[in-house]
Amino acid sequence: MKFSEEKIKEVERIISRYPEGKQKSALLPVLHLAQQEFNGWLSTDTMNYVASLLKLEPIHVYEVATFYSMYNLKPVGKYMFEVCQTGPCMLNGSDETIKYIYEKLGIKPGETTADGLFTLKTVECLGACGYAPMMQMGKTYREHLTKEKIDAIIAECRNEIASKN
Amino acid sequence: MSKTKLLLKNIDVEGIRFYETYRREGGYRSVEKALKTMSPDGIVDEVKKSGLRGRGGAGFPTGLKWSFLAKPTGVPRYLVVNADESEPGTFKDRYLMEFLPHLLIEGIIVSSFALGCNCSYIYIRGEYLWIAEILEQAISEAKNKGWLGKNILGTGFDCEIHVQLGAGAYICGEETALLESLEGKRGNPRIKPPFPAVKGLWDCPTVVNNVETIAAVVPIINDGGYEYAKIGIGKSTGTKLISACGNINKQGVYEIGMDISVEEFIYSDEYCGGIANGRKLKACIPGGSSVPILPANLLLKTTKGEQRMMTYESLSDGGFATGSMMGSGGFIVLDDKQCVVKHTYTLARFYRHESCGQCSPCREGTGWMEKILLKIENGKGNMSDIDLLWDIQRRIEGNTICPLGDAAAWPVAAAIRHFRDEFEWHITHPEMCLKKNFGIANYAKPIETVV
Numbered sequence: 002m003k004f005s006e007e008k009i010k011e012v013e014r015i016i017s018r019y020p021e022g023k024q025k026s027a028l029l030p031v032l033h034l035a036q037q038e039f040n041g042w043l044s045t046d047t048m049n050y051v052a053s054l055l056k057l058e059p060i061h062v063y064e065v066a067t068f069y070s071m072y073n074l075k076p077v078g079k080y081m082f083e084v085c086q087t088g089p090c091m092l093n094g095s096d097e098t099i100k101y102i103y104e105k106l107g108i109k110p111g112e113t114t115a116d117g118l119f120t121l122k123t124v125e126c127l128g129a130c131g132y133a134p135m136m137q138m139g140k141t142y143r144e145h146l147t148k149e150k151i152d153a154i155i156a157e158c159r160n161e162i163a164s165k166n
Numbered sequence: 167m168s169k170t171k172l173l174l175k176n177i178d179v180e181g182i183r184f185y186e187t188y189r190r191e192g193g194y195r196s197v198e199k200a201l202k203t204m205s206p207d208g209i210v211d212e213v214k215k216s217g218l219r220g221r222g223g224a225g226f227p228t229g230l231k232w233s234f235l236a237k238p239t240g241v242p243r244y245l246v247v248n249a250d251e252s253e254p255g256t257f258k259d260r261y262l263m264e265f266l267p268h269l270l271i272e273g274i275i276v277s278s279f280a281l282g283c284n285c286s287y288i289y290i291r292g293e294y295l296w297i298a299e300i301l302e303q304a305i306s307e308a309k310n311k312g313w314l315g316k317n318i319l320g321t322g323f324d325c326e327i328h329v330q331l332g333a334g335a336y337i338c339g340e341e342t343a344l345l346e347s348l349e350g351k352r353g354n355p356r357i358k359p360p361f362p363a364v365k366g367l368w369d370c371p372t373v374v375n376n377v378e379t380i381a382a383v384v385p386i387i388n389d390g391g392y393e394y395a396k397i398g399i400g401k402s403t404g405t406k407l408i409s410a411c412g413n414i415n416k417q418g419v420y421e422i423g424m425d426i427s428v429e430e431f432i433y434s435d436e437y438c439g440g441i442a443n444g445r446k447l448k449a450c451i452p453g454g455s456s457v458p459i460l461p462a463n464l465l466l467k468t469t470k471g472e473q474r475m476m477t478y479e480s481l482s483d484g485g486f487a488t489g490s491m492m493g494s495g496g497f498i499v500l501d502d503k504q505c506v507v508k509h510t511y512t513l514a515r516f517y518r519h520e521s522c523g524q525c526s527p528c529r530e531g532t533g534w535m536e537k538i539l540l541k542i543e544n545g546k547g548n549m550s551d552i553d554l555l556w557d558i559q560r561r562i563e564g565n566t567i568c569p570l571g572d573a574a575a576w577p578v579a580a581a582i583r584h585f586r587d588e589f590e591w592h593i594t595h596p597e598m599c600l601k602k603n604f605g606i607a608n609y610a611k612p613i614e615t616v617v
Contacts, residue, residue, distance in 0.1 A: 018287075065352055071292045089412055125515070125519045127293050129257060131409055
């Protein structure tokens with residue numbers, strides 16, 4: 002397990018944002034990078050690698066990785082639907098969104114489809130309250146969700162996979 | 167009432183996100199004025215005169231906060247911008263950064279000059295990844311044009327801005343937890359004192375300000391503090407971004423002069439445009455999920471019978487007994503088909519999820535409140551559960567290192583205080599409460615004026 006040359010340069014660029022000797026500050030951004038590079042989750046090996054890269058004790062990386070909700074500590078599907086369920090989204094029907102995804106994909110929050118394509122996760126407030134109901138999918142927010150929109154998103158993911166095969 | 171827009175005045179100008187347009191529309195004037203014609207202390211004075219208060223939620227006077235910054239020689243000072251926006255109901259900073267990234271950068275340069283900081287970090291919540299990229303791009307544009315880097319405008323002042331991504335933790339919006347996170351640790355709040363102004367990032371003197379607060383420095387420097395203070399009522403000076411959501415016709419981010427009434431904000435077409443689907447207003451949380459929820463009758467008028475205004479003072483008129491707070495400006499509206507018990511349950515679940523676990527009252531108490539609320543919501547509660555809930559929130563409030571404990575306790579307390587009937591109805595109607603909601607009941611009926 003190793004970052005590419007290009008990613009190593011990115012790690013160096015991140016470290017350069019902080020004063021000399023404060024490279025510990027790079028931990029959160031570098032964990033994001035590692036999660037992106039190594040299958041969307043942080044295995045013990047990945048965390049150990051990040052520790053060696055930043056010259057930290059592995060335990061330090063574990064305690065940070067387990068604190069923040071965006072780090073996945075077990076394998077996830079290729080597409081992760083993170084549906085917000087906090088107050089303002091609930092007022093606009095997020096329960097229905099979660100139920101509809103279950104009907105379409107047969108997965109409950111925390112589960113992944115058998116083909117490894119989709120993971121459903123419920124999350125707490127993502128700061129999109131005025132555009133509810135919504136979910137995060139990778140780097141983007143999908144907002145004002147309706148049944149039709151969810152159908153289209155699922156189709157979009159399946160098409161993307163089909164075009165790659 | 168004022169329709170003045172200070173932060174969002176150019177929001178509709180095409181291309182305002184990019185440097186050329188932003189500059190053409192008068193952007194970066196405040197940097198020229200501040201660096202070439204003003205002293206750092208002069209800028210702090212101007213901010214004091216403006217009456218600007220922290221826009222993140224606490225409402226602490228910004229100029230005063232700045233004047234507390236320790237200035238030992240040979241030690242760097244830092245300005246950290248809090249862009250961790252995660253209070254449910256709040257999405258204003260996201261809007262500002264996504265569409266007006268240069269306004270924030272401009273504010274940071276002027277504020278850094280005032281504080282004597284040469285390095286600033288924008289700590290942005292990890293989920294706002296695409297906005298972090300917009301900021302990075304804007305920073306590099308500004309740097310190419312000489313507004314950042316070494317010897318800005320030939321004045322000898324150096325300034326760098328870096329963007330730091332969080333990774334999903336509400337607690338990191340608390341300033342000391344944010345600093346811990348920025349140092350690469352778990353976001354556990356620090357015990358204060360020492361305050362960040364003395365011992366902050368890497369033990370150096372640090373100012374942590376909300377995105378909107380820093381952006382507001384730009385019009386204050388351009389037009390002067392007194393000019394800014396002319397807008398608003400009393401100690402609620404200037405404009406405030408309100409992110410309105412829930413059951414209203416026009417959800418979105420609005421810049422208001424702090425001199426309009428709550429009623430105008432909800433019903434005028436200029437703002438929320440009334441309650442969605444022709445329904446009635448039942449309740450509202452005016453300042454983000456942590457502040458007390460108010461029933462319609464107490465929201466629109468104070469117990470003195472006066473119109474409630476969108477100001478820090480008027481929103482909190484009556485204290486927690488009959489008032490609420492301006493908070494972060496996260497304005498959540500509930501219509502008459504919503505269930506206050508269920509809504510409160512989702513908030514309790516949120517705080518349980520976000521408690522960092524450092525202090526027992528919050529770590530344990532938030533979980534207990536969530537469980538009891540779910541039990542009541544599902545028609546399995548007892549009357550004594552309501553008193554138990556009340557007792558738990560009382561024991562959390564004030565007994566934790568950081569304000570998350572209070573933030574978790576207040577929504578539960580206010581829901582019981584004002585909507586006890588609805589809680590009791592869940593308990594006395596266990597079958598019915600699974601099928602229908604309690605409705606508006608008497609929550610919109612006029613209240614007796616207390617003089």
